Amino acid sequence: MKLNPNFSIQDKNRRLILPSKPNKELAEFWGILSGDGYMNLYKKHFRIIEISGDSRLDKEYLNNYVTSLIQKLFNLKPSISYKKGQNSMYLKIMSKGLFLYLDNLGFLKGKK
Numbered sequence: 527m528k529l530n531p532n533f534s535i536q537d538k539n540r541r542l543i544l545p546s547k548p549n550k551e552l553a554e555f556w557g558i559l560s561g562d563g564y565m566n567l568y569k570k571h572f573r574i575i576e577i578s579g580d581s582r583l584d585k586e587y588l589n590n591y592v593t594s595l596i597q598k599l600f601n602l603k604p605s606i607s608y609k610k611g612q613n614s615m616y617l618k619i620m621s622k623g624l625f626l627y628l629d630n631l632g633f634l635k636g637k638k
Contacts (some may be wrong), residue, residue, distance in 0.1 A: 527618070527630070532622060532623050532626045532627075533622065533623040534621070534622040534623065536620075536621070536622075537621055537622060537624075540602060540621075541601050542600060542601060542602060542621060542623045543599075543600055543601045543637055544600065544623065544624070544627045546601060551595060551598060551599050552596065553601060555560070555595055555596070555599055556633070558572070558577060558592060558595075559571060559628075559629060559633065560633075562577050562578055562579060563575065563576055563577035563617075564576060564606070564635075564636060564637045565625060565629075565633060565635055566635050566637065567583060567598075571575060572620075573621065573625035574618060574620055574625075575619040575620075575625060575628070576616055576618050577592060577604075577608075577617045578614060578615065578616050578617075579614075579615055580613050580614065580615070581608055581614060581615040582583065582613050586618055588606070588615060591605075592617060593617065595620065596617070600619075600624055602619055602621060602624065604617040604619045605617070605618045605619075606618075612630075613635055
């Protein structure tokens with residue numbers, strides 16, 4: 527099997543997969559990212575896809591449901607972080623291949 531040339535070494539090592547055609551799970555991920563997330567490119571090589579939530583209200587949803595959805599769709603496990611002194615939490619994915627895939631599908635870059 528030939529790997530996508532846009533995959534970084536990390537993407538290849540993590541065995542990133544990308545859906546070959548639209549499906550229900552991809553549409554749901556798109557909606558979650560559109561509503562509570564963003565993707566952006568910093569310094570030409572630093573690509574980030576992030577989904578945020580309230581750590582008091584969304585912790586179980588983000589930790590379990592959204593993380594599981596991302597693992598099922600892309601075979602990636604997002605990192606989870608909390609903002610000290612605030613009730614904010616973030617799921618973060620750093621992947622060149624996924625970033626370019628979403629960009630090619632038309633997902634807009636930048637924070638909303």
